[in-house]
Amino acid sequence: MGLEVFDLPPRAAEVAVEVTALANLPASLAERAEAILHPLRQVIPFQAVRIALLDPELRRHEPLTCHGHNDRIREYMTTPQDYDEVERLGLRGTTPLRIRDLPVPLQEIPTWMELFRPAGFRDGLGVGLVTHDGRPIGFLGLNTDTPAHLSPAACNLMRLLAPTIAHAVDPLRSLTVLARIVQRMTAATVLTTSGGTLPLPGLPTHPLLEATSVVLPAVIAHLGRTPDYATFLAPYDRPPTEAGHVRITLLGCDGPPPRHLRAVVAVSAPGDLHELTGTELEILGALVNGATAASIAVARGIPVKNVDGHLERIRFKLTVADQATAVLRAAREGLYIPAGLAAGSRS
Incomplete structure (x- = not known):
């Protein structure tokens, strides 16, 4: 995507410090995931979000926290079809991808056209949660009602924060x-x-x-x-x-x-x-x-x-x-x- 690492949104350093502190709270995985949403929203206004863990044996994402999606979307998010689509679109990688960055035209993504867009979302971002030692353990997805919120600077911030968020919700930890x-x-x-x-x-x-x-x-x-x-x-x-x-x-x-x-x-x-x-x-x-x-x-x-x-x-x-x-x-x-x-x- 050609994003520059030094191009970050305002308050990025403050948010990074807060997320790091929250990642080490003596709390459950779900509680840490929920707590991290607040500082993220301060720099990336989103209307919907999910942080989910991989279950490779059942081929599904198990949500730790999920907000802003309607029942149809939430139901779809726990299916093997969702698991496979996230993999196919490259959304499990360590580089955040916006909807506009996907290798497939939006018109060819049925879930976007039939579920997310009718729900009022106009953009989205997905990034894999991979630990510092290289273990993929989950997925973070954001949706917004305008493409303006997911700027290159916002994507850079998510790329920097994703390993820390992975640390926060790592079940093996x-x-x-x-x-x-x-x-x-x-x-x-x-x-x-x-x-x-x-x-x-x-x-x-x-x-x-x-x-x-x-x-x-x-x-x-x-x-x-x-x-x-x-x-x-x-x-x-x-x-x-x-x-x-x-x-x-x-x-x-x-x-x-x-x-x-x-x-x-x-x-x-x-x-x-x-x-x-x-x-x-x-x-x-x-x-x-x-x-x-x-x-x-x-x-x-x-x-x-x-x-x-x-x-x-x-x-x-x-x-x-x-x-x-x-x-x-x-x-x-x-x-x-x-x-x-x-x-x-x-x-």
């Missing part, structure tokens, strides 16, 4: 904070609804958190419970490790957009295992999953008396009076290996 509450956490990732994983900014990952890891099916099996939280053990014999195990903790994040981010999964040191052996931790995992001593014996190919012997030692090590209490404590403290991670052959 909040989830990184969530991962850090896990004691002795050494690595973490985000599990998506499709079973994929995403790295968390500033945190290392781990072989057990890769999409092909046997740990993730065990994590998925724990999701959807109340509370949406679980912790358990996984065998791991490569350094750094303790006692041949690591602790896996999942923290559900189902709810606020974008909804394809399902849970934070963290790896940490195992903690005090009370001298429980790998076999005993596997037996506890089977019991937590509803198995009986007899079914465990069959599954492991050992006599029931051997399982009973393990159960007696488990009760002694956990200093509990009966099996039911041992299972409750194992479930509460994550002192078990889920069945899907058990070797199944040790006795």
Whole structure:
């Protein structure tokens, strides 16, 4: 578009400072998005606006804040067709594009001719929200009732502010904070609804958190419970490790957009295992999953008396009076290996 970076509207510096401060507020993503609209409106008078997050798995934009659009437009904005159109028109790039700058004539854009123009809008601007480390996380769109408001200077300001706005509404930023509450956490990732994983900014990952890891099916099996939280053990014999195990903790994040981010999964040191052996931790995992001593014996190919012997030692090590209490404590403290991670052959 040939815009000059130094060509900025009046009060641009003041607005940039305010947006930066708002981007770091201890608030929800939606609250930060809403707060940012006020300083933007001071330099770019707009009649409608939306800040939305990408959901690539459902191919849609999930609105954090949306004002000034009628019901038909708002309904369209959450469809895969809108998602595809934003991509096709190049509106997800880091350079703001006005309606007049699009590579397609306006008459060939049905949504503009049938939805936006009849609603009284005469121009618009779209820009992708891409974080400073290059992650595309959302989209910002403005509409005005006159082309005059979206000047080259206004576009330059939006280009400068877009990464800061992306920082304000970055969902992985909040989830990184969530991962850090896990004691002795050494690595973490985000599990998506499709079973994929995403790295968390500033945190290392781990072989057990890769999409092909046997740990993730065990994590998925724990999701959807109340509370949406679980912790358990996984065998791991490569350094750094303790006692041949690591602790896996999942923290559900189902709810606020974008909804394809399902849970934070963290790896940490195992903690005090009370001298429980790998076999005993596997037996506890089977019991937590509803198995009986007899079914465990069959599954492991050992006599029931051997399982009973393990159960007696488990009760002694956990200093509990009966099996039911041992299972409750194992479930509460994550002192078990889920069945899907058990070797199944040790006795």
